[in-house]
Amino acid sequence: MDDRTRPRNVLQHILGRGLLLGLLFVLSPVWVAYAQQGVIRGQVIDRDTREGLPGANIVVQGTTLGAATDIEGRYEIANVPAGTYTVSVSYVGYRSAQQQVSVAAGATVTLNFLLEPDVRGLEEIVVTGVASRTAKAIAPLAVSRINTADLEVVGQYSSVSQLISGKVAGLQIINPSGNLGGGFRFFMRSGGGLYGTGQPVVYIDGVRVTNIEIGGFGVGGQQYSTLAGLNPEDIESIEVIKGPAGGALYGTSGQNGVILITTKRARRLANALQVDYRSTFGYNTQARKYDPDLYITADAANALFRRGPIQDHALSIQGTAGWTRYYTSLDLRREEGHLPSNALNRRAFRANFDAYPSDRVTVRVSSAFSLTENDRPQNDNNIFGYLGNTLLTPITWYFTDSAAVRAIENKFRENRFVGSIEMIWSPIAQLELRGVMGYDGLDTRNDATYPPIYRYSGRVRGERNIYQLSRNQFNYDLSVRYSYTLPNQIRATTITGTQAFIVTQRTFWVTKQNFGSELVKNIGSGLDFINANEGFTNAREAGVFLQQEFNWQDKLFLSGGFRWDFASAYGRDAGDIFYPRADLSARLDQLGFLPGFFNQFNLFKARIAYGESGALPGLLDGQPLLWAPTPPSGYGVGLVVSRFGNTAIKPERTREIELGLDFEFRGGHGVELTYYRQYTSNSIVTFLLPPSGGTGVNSGGIPRNVGRIDGWGLETAAYANPIRTRNVQLSLNATFTWQDNKVRSLGGSSPIFDAFSFTVIDEGLRRNTFYVPKIKGPRYDNQGRFAGVELENNGERFDHGTPIPRYTGAIGMNLRLFRVLTLTANSRYALGHKVLNYTLAFTSRTGDFMNHREYLELRRKLGLSIGQNVPRELWEPITPLTPGTPEYQQAAERYVRLLGTNNEVENYIEPGDFWKLDEVAISLDATSWLRRLTRFPGLRSFVITAAGRNLLIATKYRNPDPEVNFNGGITTTNGQDFLTLPGPRVYTLGVRIGL
Secondary structure, three states, X not given: OOHHHHHHHHHHHHHHHHHHHHHHHHHHHHHHHHHOEEEEXXXXXXXXXXOEOOOOEEEEOOOOOEEEOOOOOEEEEEEEEOEEEEEEEEOOOEOOEEEEEEEOOOOEEEOOEEEOEOOOOOOOEEEOOOOOEEEOOOOOOOEXXXXXXXXXXXXXXXXXXXXXXXXXOOEEEEOOOOOOOEOOEEEEOOOOOOOOOOOOEEEEOOEEOOOOEEOOOOOOOOOXXXXXXXOHHHEEEEEEEOOHHHHHHHHHHHOOOEEEEEEOOOOOOOOOOEEEEEEEEEEEEEOOOOOOOOEOOHHHHHOOOOOEEEXXXXXXXXXXXXXEEEEEEEEEEEEEOOOOOOEEEEEEEEEEEEEEEEOOEEXXXXXXXXXXXXXXXXXXXXXOOOOHHHHOOOOOOOOOOHHHXXXXXXXXXXXXXXXXXXXXXXXXXXXXXXEEEEEEXXXXXXXXXXXXXXXXXXXXXXXXXXXXXXXXXXXXEEEXXXXXXXXOOEEEEEEEEEEEEEEEEEEEEEEEEXXXXXXXXXXXXXXXXXXXXXXXXEEEEEEEEEEEEEEEOOOEEEEEEEEEEEEOOOOOOOOOEEEEEEEEEEEHHHOOOOHHHHOOEEEEEEEEEEEEEEEOOOXXXXXXXXXXXXXXXXXXXXXXXXXXXXXXXXOEEEEEEEEEEEEEEOOOOEEEEEEEEEEEEEEEEEEEOOHHHOOOOOOOEEEEEEEEEEEEEEEEEEEEEEEEOOOEEEEEEEEEEEXXXXXXXXXXXXXXXXXXXXXXXXXXXXXXXXXXXXXXXEEEOOOOXXXXXXXXXXXXXXXXXXXXOOEXXXXXEXXXXXXXXXXXXXXXXXXXXXXXXXXXHXXXXXXXXXXXXXXXXXHXXXXXXXXOOOOHHHOOOOOOOOOOOHHHHHHHHHHHOOOOOHHHOHHHEEEOOEEEEEEEEEEEEOHHHHHHHHOOOOOOEEEEEEEEEEEEEEEOOOOOOOXXXXXXXXOOOOOEEOOOOOOEEXXXXXXXXXO
């Protein structure tokens, strides 16, 4: 070695050792601390099946340490300082558990948990008021909760209405048509009072969202739902508070209950990044055909239907970054309906964040943006409709040419942002301050185009229409919650707060005709101006509330409170609006009496609740007088009275009492029973003004608080787990609801009929009862020829039943085999109601409306005239009968039962009872097999699901779908099928991948 390099090497050696020693000196406290820390590891297992539970949350209480279990239910918590701790574990569908453990320095401790199934989520915290949260095991209200984790095996829901339908006792979801993107109706309990839409308030992550239908430029009756843009894949849970007993503290808007939707967030203590992807393919198709024995042109109508393809791709990412957790998702859905001109294209993005800057402060941010496009087909009461042109007359495309119908474009475009910021601050252990600011911004545009190259009745060389609606909603919630302990082990909580709600809405629409070319669609190129207008509304609501709760050892729970409410829709002389509430629940199985009886129960709870709420008047009902301009004339523009109001108008008020009994046996089988009674008063009824009063024909009438209606019903939910072994698990569930109502008073007002005078609101009847004359029989002239129809009691109207089912229910099953194969089936039924088959009735009229096969044959046999455009080959071969003969009279008796004019539709009010096989899904969990095959440990889940919806129906109703309604979902017209698109049958195949 060269001597010249030796000193340098020696120097490097000395410096290297010095650096190493210095580094050791610096890091030695860390190593010493690390050596003083231990590890807790173990497995979370199902007590009955001995199967590992993935995704369970493990928390070392009093610290920020925790973990989530992997696919086999295993977990590991590192860097645990030496000491003794309580470790708790929670998992959806199981009872929580906790154990004490001592951790020695540098040691690894094994801690396993056996979790007991909690079938109904008795330990879950449910919302029982504006700021009230109570464990379900002691909750005094009938709060229903849907956890989407239980439904992911089906996983093919396209809308929130599908997600809820048949899952909650006391709540019916009524889909009025098979239109993609169409509206639907929440029918809660007995439907609320006489006034308003009867719809519950809907909250998403603390944001009060718009739940309306938008008609725009109509397509016959169906409208666009503002909930169509909500991605069901983002929903974590849905809680349903039914009626004023639970909704009183939500104020005047709580009369028909509250729907609380919580979206997904990053799982607590999920330290690793998690990615989930779902891909779904399928199609919509016709579920049930029109009957050729009824409609002469049924084959032409059935030929319209197609297989509409479905594609849906969803990606979600969740994880943690310091003291922040995040969940993001992207959903892309393209779907075509089972009838031409119907499609839905939804792009939805969500980003939710949870921040914990300190152990006393929590900040949650929820945000969602959606862009939805909806193509709507022409149907219902519409001469441009597909079904109207193939079902009403024996000449297909009688009103409008088929190419012209297909060329009509009616598209909705909706841009929407829904977001909230929630902050929870606990300055001391027992005090919680909570503030929420929510925003729902909606911008909707409807374009309706009739190309100039086709002929359309009432339109000259085409038509273009634009309708635009912009709506901004803000809600502000502030509450203070203080918990403290009283003598005798009573835990007390006082809650007070305020809510405010502001909504502004602007509308604009314009119509022009006479376009020179179909290639130029700009509305400015239309030569003929037809109409244009704009509107603006602003509404405000606010209230303050107070609730006091007492809880004795989770055995007795008592609470009471009130809401003081304000709204801009009240008349200036209405005075203050005050809503009280109170409830009590008792765990009879925990109170110590009759131990021999109650020992067989996990739960035996009795409950009673009382509350009051209401429905707001219309925005203009409290305005004393409104004026409107007259159309321009040679004398200029004048003003006329457009509306009279009532300065004393106040909300409709509903008082509700609710009695309940919930019990669960040791084996996990249970029943929930609820009986309710509602008393609604101050219902708003409009008294028409006589034209001779000089008030103008457009002034409508004066609204008054004079109506009364009562409602009552019984709700039951039952569940059982008859088989629960390692390789076979079977769970069953069922719901049954009975509801009824009666109108007590209209305050002297005349009966209130729908647009076609088929249903009525009248004293002594159920709401919206079918109320039409009865047919007595045929009349004959002196020669024995048919001379017309005779009605009972000179045309007096009679009660023919209600369009709302009195009895509804659902039956569900979930069967899991060998831990990899799952079969799910859900069905529902509805009984005790009627549906007006107005489509078939309209084909049984004079002129060319003779598409009812039997009706046409009988007219020929009776020697009655046939429409001049009815093809002769349909009726000429039929031999007329001789008047006066028994055969002739028998034909006449049958004929009058087939008449379909508005006064003679009695026999088209048909039983609407049905049973539907709503959902069937088969799911294969191939995770373990693929992990072994690919040796990829990062694969968390791989599940393949094949599913079908609306697979089977049993009904006496003669048209394809007994649930449709020609005038949309949120309307006073119910149960009337007039050329309405039936719901589709849906088949899907999907895969879920988790990393």
